Amino acid sequence: MKGAVLYGPRDVRYVDREDPKIVEPTDVIIRMSATCVCGSDLWPFRGIDISNQPTAMGHEYCGIVEEVGREVKKIKRGQFVVGSFFASDNSCPICQSGYQSRCVQAKPLGAEGAQAPYLRVPLADGTLVPTPELPPNELVPGLLATSDVLGTGWFGADAAAVAPGKTVVIVGDGAVGLCAVIAAKHMGAERIVMMSRHTARQQLAREFGATDIVTERGDEGVACIKDLTSGLGAHSTIEAVGTQEAMMQAIRSTRPGGHVGYVGVSHGVALPGLELFFAEVHLLGGPAPVRRFLPELIDLVCQQKINPGKVFDLELPLEQVAEGYRAMDERRAIKTLLVP
Amino acid sequence: MKGAVLYGPRDVRYVDREDPKIVEPTDVIIRMSATCVCGSDLWPFRGIDISNQPTAMGHEYCGIVEEVGREVKKIKRGQFVVGSFFASDNSCPICQSGYQSRCVQAKPLGAEGAQAPYLRVPLADGTLVPTPELPPNELVPGLLATSDVLGTGWFGADAAAVAPGKTVVIVGDGAVGLCAVIAAKHMGAERIVMMSRHTARQQLAREFGATDIVTERGDEGVACIKDLTSGLGAHSTIEAVGTQEAMMQAIRSTRPGGHVGYVGVSHGVALPGLELFFAEVHLLGGPAPVRRFLPELIDLVCQQKINPGKVFDLELPLEQVAEGYRAMDERRAIKTLLVP
DSSP: OEEEEEEETTEEEEEEOOOOOOOSTTOEEEEEEEEEOOGGGHHHHTTTTOOSSOEEOOOOEEEEEEEEOTTOOSOOTTOEEEEOSEEOOSOSHHHHTTOGGGOTTOEEGGGGOOSSSEEEESSHHHHEEEOSSOOOGGGHHHHHHHTTHHHHHHHHHHHTTOOTTOEEEEEOOSHHHHHHHHHHHHTTOSEEEEEOOOHHHHHHHHHHTOOEEEOOOHHHHHHHHHHHTTTSOEEEEEEOSOSHHHHHHHHHTEEEEEEEEEOSOOSSOEEEHHHHHHHOOEEEESSOOHHHHHHHHHHHHHTTSOOGGGGOOEEEEGGGHHHHHHHHHTTSOSOEEEEO | OEEEEEEETTEEEEEEOOOOOOOSTTOEEEEEEEEEOOGGGHHHHTTTTOOSSOEEOOOOEEEEEEEEOTTOOSOOTTOEEEEOSEEOOSOSHHHHTTOGGGOTTOEEGGGGOOSSSEEEESSHHHHEEEOSSOOOGGGHHHHHHHTTHHHHHHHHHHHTTOOTTOEEEEEOOSHHHHHHHHHHHHTTOSEEEEEOOOHHHHHHHHHHTOOEEEOOOHHHHHHHHHHHTTTSOEEEEEEOSOSHHHHHHHHHTEEEEEEEEEOSOOSSOEEEHHHHHHHOOEEEESSOOHHHHHHHHHHHHHTTSOOGGGGOOEEEEGGGHHHHHHHHHTTSOSOEEEEO
8 A cells, every 4th residue: 555654844745555464353444534744744744853754644433344343343344433632541550541542552543554555553452432323424523633732622621621601711722722612611711711813713613613713923922811801810721832832832821720731732831840830820731531531532533513623624635644734834725635 | 926037147036016996998907826937027027029118017817806807708707717928819810720829908917016915917708717616726837838838838739730640859858848748748749859958857758758758969969860760850849939040940840841840939040041951841920829729738637648747847937036036047946836
């Protein structure tokens, strides 16, 4: 088969790769229905955290089970399945407490390269969640979104303790931040403030349930949030960027005793201890334990109660994956769907 | 009256100061039954964060109400009262959510200098909690402890989400860390691990309910905690020091999804974002909202269900306050009680 490989900064190619095969008896092979480009794929695409080896890319996936390892018990050939970007056994004490992305056996799916027509998924029984039946095509983008971008936004909102009556601020208007709006709305937030200066993203945020848009950033952005909240700050803030500026904007926008959920992969961040001490906010973040949320999210998508597939504003054949990266890098697209 | 004043590094004197008087109509004046030296007083005593002005010292207090401002409604002359080191109105939205140390009107009591025979307490109705009746002398040390050291340890345990069945680690064997043992025991922790290499403190930790002592620090200490927890780390870790080493030891000792409550006043700490991201622990800390816990803690002390007064292993007349600082600085005493 062919698949996406990153050779160097801004050099993604659709090239021959080995067909994936069962390695461990707990693996399955899926035939990809759709995959996509993640905001976090842009870091190595831009030359940050890049490997010096050609690297298979992609970690978001959904598709049909083609082949099943001999120790796989729950997942069956022919099922439509979604999984997270971390394979997990879903049974260790860490998984059982809801942190499957830090499973004692966690394996990053990125290493397998999901931007390809076939994918090996380790620990299949723990990792994958099947849909009740084969979904119609129009639900595939939404189901794909549950694999990472929606699951990550959901974790951000959960980590930020979003609840009915709360004022929620979202820092970062990428696909994860936009999905966090869906989550905050679903969790009953009273006020959802999206910090964005990009018209198309503001529009989608409003469609998903944002009640306010703040275009200012940094100290000015924080001042706007204080103005909106009687000087107190938000109850819950979701950080979906990963930079120092975004983290400090999130912490400073939150009231004492409030919660910051941070899901942007951290790049060059150092949190000043004394400011954090006197900020007195709850902090929780990291790679989202998407597996915890998958059954609920798949259900919400299948019942068409939410439509996270709208974050895909560009759809390309998989062989045009390089253009998919470029469009996101240049912010011409929020998120690129790739169809084999 | 006389009171403790810091003139420079290691130069605390008991000198003439103005008698405190009612300034705002919401103030009261209390006659001190006992006060003490805090671990955080040692930072300026050692020349760190020191003011270049002579500074009245002390922020822990309990005593008898002598004089009441005209707008004080609940607190009465003659009551025995305890308050926190932050005055708070106990009615603003931040107070109502349990973060009185960040009250919109919060005023640090340290500015008043509690190491003295009399003290002005602002926002008295919100700040002070009276005992049901005048306590016998032997309960005064325990009641004084609720004012900060116990309340702070309690907040650390609460912030670390200590609960029945949990394994709790405490980094820091000062009076706050030792009081955190009392809190963890009261909250039903199954295993309480004190990290300490000081025999007398280990002994008191065990008396308060610690089940294990770890003498190693840094990476070796973390490895010991992993060994004790099937490689996973603690559910709940309380940090009661405030240094980079202690914070990292606390974070690394905690399992993914676990909780770190940090109450050591932060000195030179910078938390590395990427490590924090992949640690995936809950973080909450800051100046303890002691007022939230005071009614319960006063009740527990008055009913003699807990005895936090044991952290005072040195009692001196107030005029010997300088020796009280020296004894703690040299670790000859855990905590010094001062009696006017």
